[in-house]
Amino acid sequence: MIIIVFLLFAVAASAQPTWQLLTYEWRAADLHTACIPSATDVLFAGEHGTVVRYDVILQRSVKVRGSRWDPDLHGMVIARGGIIVGVGDDGTVVRSTDGGTTWSTSVLEKKTNFLCAAVMPETGQIMAAGTGGVLYRSVDGVEWGRSTMPSTRPRAIGAAGGHTLLLLDELGMVYRSDDEGTTWQPPVTLKQGTTYCSMSVRGRSVVVGGIGAMATSDDGGLTFRQDSTFYYLSVTGIGHMNDSVVVATAWRKDVWYPVHLLSRDGGTTWRKSKSFDLLAGPVVVSPDYPRAVICGDDGVYRVARSLTVDDMTFDMSGFGRGPSTNGLPSAGFSRIVARNRERLLCVRGYTDLVRSQDSGITFQSLLSTGDNRILDVVEAGTRTIICAGDSSWTVKEGNRTYGKSAARLWTSQDDGRTWAVHRWSSSRAASMTVSERGVVHVAAYGFRMRSDDGGATFDSLAGPIGSMSIATSSPGLLVLAGTSFATSTDDGTTWDTTALPQGMWFANGCRILAHDDIRIVGTHTEPGRYVTAMWKTSDKGKTWSEEWRVPSSWTYFTANGLDASDDRHIAIYGSGPAVAYTADGGTTWSWLSYELQSYYPVATAEWADGDHLLVPSGRDIYEVDCSPSASSAPPSQIDDASGAVLSCIPNPAGDQTTITAPAGIRWIAITDMQGMDVQDRARIGMDGGVVRLLTTDLPNGVYAIACGDEHGDVHSVRLVVLH
Known part of the structure; x- marks a missing residue:
């Protein structure tokens, strides 16, 4: 079972958004070696x-x-x-x-x-x-x-x-x-x-x-x-x-x-x-x-x-968790689509599509593509799910070895129960979008695919450019970005192609915001260096203005793409791993980087329910709450069913933590994630509604703390111990 754990990190934004780690697996070191000293132990x-x-x-x-x-x-x-x-x-x-x-x-x-x-x-x-x-x-x-x-x-x-x-x-x-x-x-x-x-x-x-x-x-x-x-x-x-x-x-x-x-x-x-x-x-x-x-x-x-x-x-x-109980692959998240904060579609390991309807607590497997990769996912209606990607293989001719790929689309029109596969002999389906009229557009290297029947059938269309990302808005504006830049005002029937900003050699992502303002992110060259930047156009690519560029202290950051829910909420994600985001239209920018427990670049980020940004990294999904009131309540605080508040500060805890509970506390219980009572290993001091807990003798891990009051109500919170 994947456990919800709440973590608070210091970030650069003035509003100090709060962080929530939606899926939690034990953070541990890379393992290089082992030995087997007995029939029951492995080191x-x-x-x-x-x-x-x-x-x-x-x-x-x-x-x-x-x-x-x-x-x-x-x-x-x-x-x-x-x-x-x-x-x-x-x-x-x-x-x-x-x-x-x-x-x-x-x-x-x-x-x-x-x-x-x-x-x-x-x-x-x-x-x-x-x-x-x-x-x-x-x-x-x-x-x-x-x-x-x-x-x-x-x-x-x-x-x-x-x-x-x-x-x-x-x-x-x-x-x-x-x-x-x-x-x-x-x-x-x-x-x-x-x-x-x-x-x-x-x-x-x-x-x-x-x-x-x-x-x-x-x-x-x-x-x-x-x-x-x-x-x-x-x-x-x-x-x-x-x-x-x-x-x-x-x-x-x-x-x-x-x-x-x-x-x-x-x-x-x-x-x-x-x-x-x-x-x-x-x-x-x-x-x-x-x-x-x-x-x-x-x-x-x-x-x-x-x-x-x-x-x-x-x-x-x-380390810190037993055998898998949900049958899901252990590979990290590579893609996420959020209809809202509760309903998530995620790709794990580029090959397995899973769904959560409880904010990442549990997942249901929907699709496994075997040797094929899933690079993007969209929902076209309430019951239609479409995945785009490719099949890759190696070809050896004499002493020369090279890779080849062919575009693949997987469509389900019954909410993931059954799937149809659409195959092409070359290219790679990299990005998708669904227009206001329900037309599904797919960007591939060298050509496009289009479906006018909600993903049941697809037509292959030429160019207009070697594209990697595609975006749409109402009423019918469509954008392709890659080696060049193209726009369409008739839902992809005709296209106008223009150049990228001067010096930019490839656009890794594009979004259409309010009033047809278009943002693209990519890498451009300057004397002696490469620079990642976001550019804006309000006239369909005729003129460009630079809106944001990576700070000089983050020179290793290269963007993989961007997501924006409106002209105020923008996120740029990529190598590091790192995500740069703003919730005020670019006045202030914050970074999520050192908190991410993975070495791999962030492949996607998704805004959900307004001010909430979801970021998959490794085997975890992070959520940042950028709402103005986000800093008013510590993220370790949980309002239980009785309306009382039980909190642990700090959480995660090193040597000790303070538990603030309703007055009249009668008892406290501490168990690990296997349900074993570990209270005898923790030293507890109780004073009214405040409990001081020494955790020096508790191994690193996640613990459940329950308190009972004089009215018979039980309050609970999860505590992370990290020495």
């Missing part, structure tokens, strides 16, 4: 020194170490005696002797970043490989010896039986040492011109993967066989289940969806299965337990509780 490690312990039986996660300023961890192994050792940046070594409950930290060499680790089976030596050709070894993780190795950028090391140690360099060179790293043989060079990311070693079976490359060896790394079928995949993780069964993950390079791979013959042949539900990251397999895990970004991971080698079934899990 994950990664960004900011984070170590997370996952209970396979209870399907719960607890963060056991790490803080915002800790160096990243990249490798983790289990040594003899159950000692767990993790290595990372700035020469950091973390060590646990109690299964990961408590940890000690030491620094071996501040200027060295340890990138991988392994354990030698014969001697139990822990090997840690770092940048600059540094190799450290230890038996217990306390006393370390230093030596050198031939690679300055190691990506993986592995024990190939006995005293043999293999080292994979990111440039595709495999070094072999038969005396545990004391001396090294000349390297075996794999495919040149590519970057290698991962290696798995089990006995004499070695499998190595990288960007567009996969190679296997059955003689302990002396010779390798290249697999030419991996030219379109970027391999991110490999793990041996046993001597013959190998699991791997990869990203398809042209459309970037995850692919899972299975080999039953040590990596000679592979079966590939695409899965939008899962992820592609480092793979860790236990030699002692029939279990495999995949690490991912933003604290998301997958755990195979009972790996089935026939279908590679993984449980969906994430």
